[in-house]
Amino acid sequence: MMLSRARKLIFAVFFTSIAIAVYSQPFTANDTYFTALFLYWLFSSLYSHLRVVDKTKSNIPVDYGINYSLSFAIFAGPLGLFIFEALFRLTEHITKKWLKTAEPDEWLHTIYNIGSFVTFNSLAFYLYHLLYPFFDRIPFGFWLLLFLLIVIVSLLTDIGLIIVFHIVGDIRTWQEAIDFIKTRSWFDMGKASLTNGLLLIFLEEKRWGMLISLFLLNYFVSRSFFSKSQSIQHKIERDQFEKMAYTDFLTGVHNRAFMDKKIAELNQTNEWMSVVVADIDNFKKINDTYNHAVGDQVIRHFASTLQRFLNKDDFLFRSGGEEFTIFLRNRTFEESVQLVETILQAIRESVVYVEYEAEERLISYTSSFGLYFFQTGGHVSIEKAYVYADQLLLQSKNCGKNRVSVKYEGTA
Known part of the structure; x- marks a missing residue:
């Protein structure tokens, strides 16, 4: 398990949070506290399934959602915060177990989250009381102080995660650590400071209606953004699956399904176009002389060479084995023939560097082409044009290979 390597650090952070909570100044466990505890627990639990979780590093989730811990820490102190975090994180843990969405080492995630959020926000609690007299004298001092505390807590949270990721081997260099910190959004930190600032004001004034309204507003707005984010993510996933379904695994060009x-x-x-069918001459000899791995390297070289000469309106497909089909568009017959002859010469003059029997070998090869130029939408379909181009390829083979055979159907 990935987090098991960081077990000592996780428990160190957790027991540090316990020590801070126990030895901090006591708080008043009155009706106000328990009302605030219930509301924070309720809405934090509701909001938890809307949070954006990033798993770009290994299988360890990084939560980038808004957190309400700062306002609760300033209101209730470290011990009151510890009670809230323990209640909320254990609820989250049990819910994930029940829904079978828990990550590996979920209990370590829970312990670390309790420890880190209590430790870092307790530091923010002491900094708030230390710096408030100074910030209170400047315009918007309260909000500037809240933003400063959010930045400090976010930075400490990122540093803690970077240390964990370094221990498990997911972050190895300073640059990777810096890039991780850069993923933190200034806009999100501003939103978190505004939310926590308003919550703190409502808490201190016991304006429960306003506090609940803010929680609800934040929930509904987050739910809307979450739904849009999910829709975008699903579209990206569908596009990726479609791309995989239409991509040849060996060469990365389009496959026969996409060709159809x-x-x-x-x-x-109703456009004029050329259907070109091409393959590698004497390919079986390459496989028999070397092996199929070398043959695959030659096929990849052939595909990349063909692709290099095409523009964005053309299409290249691997139609089978070492055979490729090209749809040349927006070109005259003469331009199409000239392009294919240029490709033919480029392949003839190129070599492929391959690894064979622990040595680097140079392989040269030639190719043959059949080109059929016609207008779509007429009496010749593209399916028929493909058959004609394949017959022209066979003609090139029978005439000695390493050549292009062409046919011009009709008048452009």
């Missing part, structure tokens, strides 16, 4: 999809679309365009 594009044929259905382009058959309706």
